[in-house]
Amino acid sequence: EAQVTQNPRYLITVTGKKLTVTCSQNMNHEYMSWYRQDPGLGLRQIYYSMNVEVTDKGDVPEGYKVSRKEKRNFPLILESPSPNQTSLYFCASSLYLGGTNTEAFFGQGTRLTVV
């Protein structure tokens, strides 16, 4: 089954404790990205990757890191989480970006709370 898998689904952590949210897709997609979703602000892109070893900042990259060492995996790293990073996070992948046949597939989401 074609899917994007995120883990964990829920995470409560303390300020400053490094954490990683994993994301894996089994569709051989080129484009992967991370979003955070906050009430009234919609989905805001954190980082994206056009291909292996190619990553770039989205609209809200501060406080986050990513890596794309393999095509299928795109982990999101918070080196020193702060309470303002409490949010709902989504990983997404698509074959390409823009045009037809570029459906973005989303993971189930990770609800992160930083206390």
Add this chain to the structure above:
Amino acid sequence: TQLLEQSPQFLSIQEGENLTVYCNSSSVFSSLQWYRQEPGEGPVLLVTVVTGGEVKKLKRLTFQFGDARKDSSLHITAAQTGDTGLYLCAGAYTGKLIFGQGTTLQVKP
């Protein structure tokens, strides 16, 4: 400032009514997409519109791409309670897939 502005942000209607959601931008997009998101789930693609002036229908949902490819609309005819959810428009822009703020639709029985 949002590159894609959706309106309205909230809509509460009775079952059977019609509604239209708008997605506007000052920028030109090569394509726009509409997604629907239910609580606790990730967004799921409804449609992609590519050609200016294009109209696509998905059962009771009609999607239109503006002639200048700067805006799009989603029209639902005879809304049902199952249409309740968050509707998001999205477009590719300078390497990023960006989203509007979303329209929360509540259809009451």
